[in-house]
Amino acid sequence: MPIFQDEVCNKVISLEETLDYFSSIDISDRDALLGGAPTLRALANNRTFLTKLITDELKDVGSLQKTNQYSAQVFTLGEGINFFMRANFWPAAHDSIFQASGARPFFYDVPHDHNFDFLTVGYYGPGYLSDFYEYEYDDVVGYIGEAIKLRYMGREALARGRTMLYRASVDIHNQLPPESFSISINVMTNFPDQITGTNQYMLDLPSGVITSLGNRTSLPLLCQAAAEIGDEECIDVLDYIRASHPNPRGRVAAYAALARLRESEAHQVWSDAVSDPDRHVSVQARIRLARLQGEAVAI
Numbered sequence: 001m002p003i004f005q006d007e008v009c010n011k012v013i014s015l016e017e018t019l020d021y022f023s024s025i026d027i028s029d030r031d032a033l034l035g036g037a038p039t040l041r042a043l044a045n046n047r048t049f050l051t052k053l054i055t056d057e058l059k060d061v062g063s064l065q066k067t068n069q070y071s072a073q074v075f076t077l078g079e080g081i082n083f084f085m086r087a088n089f090w091p092a093a094h095d096s097i098f099q100a101s102g103a104r105p106f107f108y109d110v111p112h113d114h115n116f117d118f119l120t121v122g123y124y125g126p127g128y129l130s131d132f133y134e135y136e137y138d139d140v141v142g143y144i145g146e147a148i149k150l151r152y153m154g155r156e157a158l159a160r161g162r163t164m165l166y167r168a169s170v171d172i173h174n175q176l177p178p179e180s181f182s183i184s185i186n187v188m189t190n191f192p193d194q195i196t197g198t199n200q201y202m203l204d205l206p207s208g209v210i211t212s213l214g215n216r217t218s219l220p221l222l223c224q225a226a227a228e229i230g231d232e233e234c235i236d237v238l239d240y241i242r243a244s245h246p247n248p249r250g251r252v253a254a255y256a257a258l259a260r261l262r263e264s265e266a267h268q269v270w271s272d273a274v275s276d277p278d279r280h281v282s283v284q285a286r287i288r289l290a291r292l293q294g295e296a297v298a299i
């Protein structure tokens with residue numbers, strides 16, 4: 001269960017002060033991030049800053065949220081050292097935007113973990129609901145179809161003034177619409193190696209089966225493109241990546257591309273992958289070998 005902090009805080013601060021505060025701490029330290037909960041709550045007590053930002057954005061509608069990497073649900077607020085801040089809008093099921101777009105754009109009923117820590121506060125409304133689960137990251141191989149053992153931890157709403165620390169690769173949540181339109185504000189830690197290199201899992205419930213990997217990395221798709229149209233030089237590069245890339249998911253993608261480009265040597269390619277030091281690679285290699293040999297897959 002994410003760590004909730006519900007202590008009353010009457011202080012009011014600006015967005016700039018909040019950005020300065022989170023730039024001043026070692027945000028890679030989970031306890032330090034949690035220690036920022038009263039500061040984030042003090043920003044949530046500021047009832048004018050977000051209205052002003054939204055008004056400014058609407059005035060400049062031609063360049064609406066041009067730096068936003070996310071969907072319209074996310075409103076970027078600024079960034080500091082190794083983090084950025086955003087507001088999230090959570091429509092209720094009866095709101096017209098939900099009726100028009102459905103649940104998916106708002107990540108409702110898409111159970112997932114995160115591969116980074118973040119701190120969030122309820123800013124407006126009763127707050128979106130989450131069913132929370134925990135799991136053991138080190139017990140997971142991380143392939144599509146694998147069933148993760150989940151522990152149900154309960155349901156909570158992020159009501160106005162509540163603060164929650166969401167722990168990377170520990171907490172899983174299934175988000176559900178709030179009773180009425182709600183807004184949360186997030187401090188998102190931002191370490192590129194963690195974002196690309198640590199798997200994020202999207203799941204099916206209640207089975208706990210991994211349905212997709214969510215971490216933002218271009219490497220798997222680029223390897224697949226190489227598998228489609230690669231030449232001899234491409235094979236050399238893929239060979240280097242499978243042997244030396246620090247990200248196991250990247251190594252699997254390189255092995256898969258090599259097995260495709262050297263179809264007659266696919267068995268040898270996956271046999272080599274079995275000795276990879278990371279289970280994410282070695283277990284998937286055994287599955288591929290079993291498939292090549294037409295055997296039932298038993299891990």
Ligand SMILES: [Fe+2]
Binds near residue numbers: 112113114173
């Ligand atoms: Fe989430």
